[in-house]
Amino acid sequence: MSDLSTSLQKINTELSGTSCRLVAVSKTKPNSAIQEAYDLGQRVFGENKVQELITKQEELPNDIEWHYIGHLQTNKVKYIAPFISMIHAVDSLKLLKEINKRAKSSDRVIDCLFQIHIAQEETKFGLDESGLLEIINNETFKSMENIRMRGVMGMATNTDNQNQVRAEFQHLKAIFDKVATEFQAPNIDFKEISMGMSGDYQLAIEEGSTLIRLGSVVFGARNYA
């Protein structure tokens, strides 16, 4: 058995009996590796560069569910809007307006997640709870018919301190629960919590993740990115 088939089998065993699914993060990996995972039954793949994603999407099977997991620039939304299954890292109303507009042009409704900043590390990406509430209470947001907000996404601090990582995942879950129970809108249908990467996915599953985004434990270490 190949390394890839061994690792996919191990992860799928860990996922069986949970409501969590695997997003196989294939960034920097060649089409041959994605095709091999596809042939083993994997259908959901995650990428974080627009150009790389559109090249792969053109060359690989049509029933792949592509998830965009990186920071998305507004001017690039148009390239992925015709086919993208889910956009994980939405952190501004400006970006949502563009996604809504391009989804409408493609006659689609695009599933999106709000990226929430849960880690201690400084980064310019991700909303805090008040920023999230500001968007979902915004009248323009409420009128957007071609997006569907499916939940939240977050990245825990890169640390060996498991208690800290667990607390950050719990924080993300608490924000998810609050919106899921307190907010009703046609474009809000919270079902997904995207949390957990190669180093922390077991904790994420324990804390209620529904989408783990795994790259290196599936495909092996990356040379870059």
Ligand SMILES: *Cc1c(COP(=O)(O)O)cnc(C)c1O
């Ligand atoms: C690269 C990446 C991953 C996967 O990272 P691994 O540690 O290789 O599992 C997950 N999420 C995001 C947003 C990424 O950019």
